[in-house]
Amino acid sequence: MSGTLRIIIMIALGFGILGVLIYGIMRILSFVAQGYSKVSDLVDDIRKGDAEAQATPRSLSNVDRIVIPQILRRFPEYDNELMVRRAVMDGDSYLKSLLSGVSSFTEKDGVRSFLEMMEETAEKAKNTVNWTDPRVHSAAVSKFEDNGDLCYVTYQVSYQYSVEGYTYQRKLAVKYIAAESPDYEKKIQVYKCPNCGAPVSQIGQKVCRYCGIALKTAAPLSWFIFDITDMS
Ligand SMILES: [Zn+2]
Numbered sequence: 001m002s003g004t005l006r007i008i009i010m011i012a013l014g015f016g017i018l019g020v021l022i023y024g025i026m027r028i029l030s031f032v033a034q035g036y037s038k039v040s041d042l043v044d045d046i047r048k049g050d051a052e053a054q055a056t057p058r059s060l061s062n063v064d065r066i067v068i069p070q071i072l073r074r075f076p077e078y079d080n081e082l083m084v085r086r087a088v089m090d091g092d093s094y095l096k097s098l099l100s101g102v103s104s105f106t107e108k109d110g111v112r113s114f115l116e117m118m119e120e121t122a123e124k125a126k127n128t129v130n131w132t133d134p135r136v137h138s139a140a141v142s143k144f145e146d147n148g149d150l151c152y153v154t155y156q157v158s159y160q161y162s163v164e165g166y167t168y169q170r171k172l173a174v175k176y177i178a179a180e181s182p183d184y185e186k187k188i189q190v191y192k193c194p195n196c197g198a199p200v201s202q203i204g205q206k207v208c209r210y211c212g213i214a215l216k217t218a219a220p221l222s223w224f225i226f227d228i229t230d231m232s
Contacts, residue, residue, distance in 0.1 A: 101126025
């Protein structure tokens with residue numbers, strides 16, 4: 001009888017050990033499953049965050065109050081609202097040029113070096129652009145640079161495009177130069193003060209630095225695109 005009892009005890013022990021093992025394995029499996037569902041929740045959250053971020057246009061620099069007075073001191077007739085509208089249109093033309101493979105900018109828009117760069121960039125983009133539906137949101141002035149002879153104003157332009165149903169928000173920097181013609185490099189330095197003959201090199205210079213006589217610029221200054229870059 002003691003032999004039978006021993007066998008029964010051993011079987012019971014065996015089942016006990018097996019039960020503990022199975023329970024342990026089940027616990028581990030459920031722990032892993034929970035962990036996995038937490039990870040997948042996290043991935044969902046990240047996707048949701050991305051989708052929200054992608055629906056919101058990139059924020060633009062907010063320095064109008066600082067930059068516009070700087071520009072107006074040098075160019076009293078400067079019209080920022082007009083330039084904001086222009087920056088939006090130029091941003092739009094830039095993106096459409098990349099899509100079509102043909103630059104839509106002319107000598108009215110930009111300096112010679114920009115026009116040449118744009119033709120190359122558009123030609124190259126024709127085979128590599130993988131996005132569609134570009135849309136420009138808005139523009140804001142971000143910088144004024146006065147290097148004496150040359151003055152630049154830069155606008156940030158926010159835009160979006162789509163890749164395989166996803167929307168991406170980005171920014172361009174459109175930099176304008178004050179010049180009399182697209183060939184600003186050649187025309188600068190050529191003017192002389194009609195009174196004393198001193199060179200008048202500074203664009204927008206109102207008074208001769210040497211004799212102090214009031215100067216008239218030979219041609220009205222306009223703002224030409226100097227460069228457009230993707231800030232992303
Ligand atoms: Zn002079």
